[in-house]
Amino acid sequence: MVSMIIKVLKNLLSKPFTSKYPKEKAKVSVNFRGAIHVDQENCIACRLCEVNCPTGAIVVDTKKNYAVVDRSLCILCGMCAEVCPVNVIWFSNDYENAEKKKKDFRKQLPGPNPRPGKRS
Ligand code: SF4
Numbered sequence: 001m002v003s004m005i006i007k008v009l010k011n012l013l014s015k016p017f018t019s020k021y022p023k024e025k026a027k028v029s030v031n032f033r034g035a036i037h038v039d040q041e042n043c044i045a046c047r048l049c050e051v052n053c054p055t056g057a058i059v060v061d062t063k064k065n066y067a068v069v070d071r072s073l074c075i076l077c078g079m080c081a082e083v084c085p086v087n088v089i090w091f092s093n094d095y096e097n098a099e100k101k102k103k104d105f106r107k108q109l110p111g112p113n114p115r116p117g118k119r120s
């Protein structure tokens with residue numbers, strides 16, 4: 001009983017473990033995978049990402065030289081970024097990736113990799 005009272009008092013005086021989301025943004029780790037981006041301009045359409053994707057979420061258009069990700073199928077495993085020879089696939093810290101319509105998951109999140117030379 002005494003130990004329980006001590007525990008309750010300790011918890012009352014300590015800071016909460018939860019954050020005040022959405023007012024307060026979550027702190028994520030350096031290697032956090034939030035949203036997948038492909039720098040389409042520098043894709044060489046080698047298809048390595050496509051053949052290595054376990055869910056079939058990434059499809060390469062070899063005529064237009066770019067890779068398209070269906071974010072509703074992507075499990076953020078990082079395999080495509082691992083195999084991409086030119087390091088154009090990367091993950092941002094953005095974890096607010098919900099979409100209202102399924103088709104919107106096919107909208108691409110482009111932009112050059114901010115960590116060139118490093119696998120995201
Ligand atoms: S992160 Fe994984 S699931 Fe998502 S597109 Fe890349 S290989 Fe496919």
Ligand code: SF4
Nearest residue numbers: 043044046047049084
């Ligand atoms: S592995 Fe990289 S370069 Fe090759 S098709 Fe995929 S995104 Fe483009």
